[in-house]
Amino acid sequence: MTTASFSQRFLQAPPAPTSAAAERARDRQASLTKPAGSLGRLEQLAITLAAQQDRDRPAVDRVHIALFAGDHGVCEDGISAFPQTVTGQMIANFAAGGAAISVLARQLGATLEIIDTGTVSARHPQAIDARIAAGTANLARTDAMTAAERDQALMAGDAAAERAAAAGAELFIGGEMGIGNTTSAAALACALLDAPARALTGPGTGLDAAGVTHKTRIVEQALHRHAATHARLAQDPLTAMASLGGFEIVALSGAMLGCAARRIPVLVDGFIVSVAALAAVRHAPALRDWLHFAHRSGEPGHAHVLAALDAEPLLDLGMRLGEGSGAAVAVPLLRAACALHNEMASFEQAGVDKTRET
Incomplete structure (x- = not known):
């Protein structure tokens, strides 16, 4: 797909779920052998999936998991407890089947693909090559990526949605891996929500209190630079993605929009994927109708992002691993x-x- 054709798709609103299918699903729920509402949110889940899939019998047997990996130039400012080489090492672990998402994908019978959007390590032979650059620039000092690089990342996400559609996927999960990406996600969320860095910056891979304080200062520096550089465009989602995002985060936004365009429901993971969803929904509000939210992350900023998306996740297990594992x-x-x-x-x-006694 060319940049021009993707840009045209990206500017189009996603289709709406089918209201007639939702109405038929509600009627069926009312006919089942249970008191109305007694299955709680499971009832609405089925109705929503029926409308999204335009089917009287919704199903999520065929699950497609796309794990996007990318590195971040802001790591040079010491914002992570782990070195950037871990991103490439974890790609190898995903491919070998030893990571949490690898185990869960096997358990679910799901397809798992790994997409390298731009790491500092050599490309792994089992990863799809969508490398844009050897990591982003340092977002605290300059834009993380150019507009052209942002569009490449969006296209990488859309390509994953296309592969999911070709495989007949009934549900899409986007995962991420990238040392430093909670810093990028926090900065992007702050810009979109006009929120202070301290509200959305957390420990990520396990920083102590001093590490979180330093990381918060770096996010503040990035936000100051972003607002000064982009002035009234500071909260524009496309501008914010290029200025503060990561290749894998932007690709996740593109994947969600691509899935909605192809009528594939999306199950959103934790903090980082939710920030990608926020950016995409700010760009195309109709996307929200295609999203389910899996869990409430242990990362403190996640609650703010969920609130902005009017999302009540299904689970609250204190998970904060990423990879798409919570989803x-x-x-x-x-x-x-x-x-x-x-x-x-x-x-x-x-x-x-069914008749009640009076």
């Missing part, structure tokens, strides 16, 4: 919602009296 853990809930919706008997089928 993968939530898939059985979506599968349960579909199974209950599709397989429960109606009052009529079961010969159960």
Whole structure:
């Protein structure tokens, strides 16, 4: 796909889920052998999936997980407890099947692909080569990427959505790996929400209190530079993505928009993926109708991002690993919602009296 054709897609609003399918799903829920609302949020999950998939029997048997990796120039300012070489080492671990998301993908029978959007390490032979540069520039001092590089990252995400569609995916999960990417995500979220750095900057890979304080100062420096450089464009999502994002974060935004364009529901992971969702929703508000939110991350800034997206996640397990792992853990809930919706008997089928006594 050319840059021009993707830009045209990116400027178009995603389609709306099918209201008629949602209405039929609500009618079916009302006919099943249970008191109305007794299955709680599982009922609405099934209705939403039916509308998104335009099916009377929604399903999430075919799950496509795309894990985007990228490195960050801001690491030169000492904002992570781990060196950048870990990004490449973890790509090898994903490919070998030893990472958490690798284990969860096997358990779910999901497709797992690894996309290198720009790391400092040599490309792994089992990673899809979507390398834009050997990591972003240092966002505390200059724009993380050019507009052209941002568009390349968006296209890398859209290509993943295209592969998911070609595979017949019924659900898409985006994961991420990149030492330093909680710094980028925090800065991007702060710019989009007009929030102070201290509200969204957390420990990431395990910084102590002094490390979080230093990291917060770096985010503040990036926000000051961003506002001074871009003036009234400071909260424009496309500008903010290029100025403060990471290649893998922008690719996640592109993947979500690409999935919505192809009518594939998206299950959003934790803090970093939620920030990518926030940027994409700020650009195309209709995307919100295609998103499910898996879990509440232990990263403190996640609550602010979820609130901005009017999102109530399915799980709250204190997870903050990333990789798409929290989303993968939530898939059985979506599968349960579909199974209950599709397989429960109606009052009529079961010969159960639906009439209440007065």
